[in-house]
Amino acid sequence: MKPTTNPFHPDLQRAARLLPNVTVTRPVLAVVRFLGRFQRKPRVPVDVAVEVEDVRVPGPAGAPPVRVRTYRPRSVQGPTPALLWIHGGGYIVGQPEQDDVLCLELARELGILVASVDYRLAPEHPFPAPLEDCYAALRWLFSQAGTLGILPERIAIGGASAGGGLTAALAQLAHDREDVRPVFQLLVYPMLDDRTTTRTDIDGTNHRAWNQGSNVFGWRSYLGREPGGAQVPVHAVPARREDLSGLPPAWLGVGTCDLFHDEDLVYARRLEAAGVPCDVVVVPGAFHGFDIITRGARVARDFRGAFTAALRRALFPAPGAAEQAKAG
Template sequence: MSHPSHPVHPELRASVRWFPSFSFNRFLLGILRRLNFSRLYKARSPEGITIENVWVPGPPGAPDLRVRKYEPAQRAPGSPALLWIHGGGYILGMPEQSDTVCGRFAKELGILVIAVDYRLAPEHPFPAPLEDCYAALSWMHSHAGELKIDANRLAIGGDSAGGGLAAALAQLTRDRKQIKPVFQLLLYPMLDDRTAIRADHKGTGKYIWTPGSNVFGWTSYLAQTPGGPSAPKYAVPARTEDLTGLPPAWLGTGTLDLFYEEDVEYARRLQASGVPCELHEVPGAYHAFEVFAGDAAISRDFIARQVAALKRALTATG
């Protein structure tokens, strides 16, 4: 796939001026872990949203799982719900980093949002993170009455590695046939380990998530060298040949994102498989740009499109 090298969008140039250039490794990961992300991501409770941590059963043989509930005031009983999966390259992060995102969805759509604190690689490689996400979704489905949500209107979504896990979760639920999510919201998802062995990244991956970080992230998650002849089923969503029968999707990515080509290709494959998929490409946008330049008009538009897509999907299934 050809891809012209786009300069950073004018509205985003100030945000990248002081970005450090580095790639993750075990040493840097250890430092960031020791910094204690609970301090870096202090809980920000959006107005009108109640946030609560709940412990739910993990996968068989695994520890209980923490999930974070975002409850809007006066939510209608039987509302839809969203399972949100945070990013972090499969190696870093926690639900608290998504307080703003989850609070926004809960408040603007009047839905319950659950964010899952899945286990991280390299200590817990595939399938542990994905099975944690499945366990959280299963809990939502089986406790729908207690949670006052509609078990038939559950959406899944995530950003970066969380988007990759959401895409994998959509495939897993399709094949296990126990839960049927109605929508997948994929923000610049990390979908294809073969990107890690590409020599030419065509001007992408300069900011935030670099080719070096991608190699480390995929190696940690797969517990093997990425880009090999095969990968475990469901570990790499882009390697799944049959995409038929998956939930409708919205996929957003920037043209400077390292995942740009793999994201566009996955969206086109979904469409070719008969899965409704709206693809939104943001010219000159780097990985997670709306997080670091939230006040930019293109960031606000990117966020508004997510909310609108989720609203359309959940309204259509009501």
């Protein structure tokens, strides 16, 4: 009998074996949201190095204010760069609190202001509500840069999973509206293409945390229609955009056992072809959300280190880097 090869990274094999294969449906969504209520602490995290504050900022026209959770290093003097962070959750679940640890780390390690947006969720609030909430938060960062003590020319956007999809869509929306210009987009295993739901060639055996059934439910909820159709609204599905030129430089990371692996790499190649620099990190044997589920694993720490370094390069460019890039 021939030995079988484990498809997962050695650091992730135990977690992959223990993770249940759950497809998100309306009943499952209700349970997940109920349990998520206990994640929102009555008090902000206590961190001697970082001040955490919840603020309400003006929402889109005719919509309620948007809650933004800010993380500010206490020791930093003078204006700093900033990151608008967008949490994941398949467009249907999630809140800024789930990424407290990550946002605290980024603020502390990079010495930047991190602002995590609490956007409205589908299916109750389908497109464009979540994206418009993110845009409202981004506009607030730019308009209040002086008061917040941040550098408007050094504001990046980033997110994971559906948050990565919203990040990519936000970069496109900001480009088209020509009102605010983020300097960089951080795409952590982003949810970019509803057409993946129609693929019949995908073997989901090695997928964890987010499978094809959940993907269909998430996209259907967000779009308010069956995903994978001939047409979708502009800015609803980042991968559907034909012209990607003029967008901010990007970093994209994904694992080989992630449902989004193929769509992510296609998008990265299209960015490069359009003249948009895009650094790509592919983690062999990593499943969706591995850096959160197995936070202490070496492969997870290395992955976070890679995108933290990318943020540092984008927000703290070396002297003459811009001129060298233009010359190259």
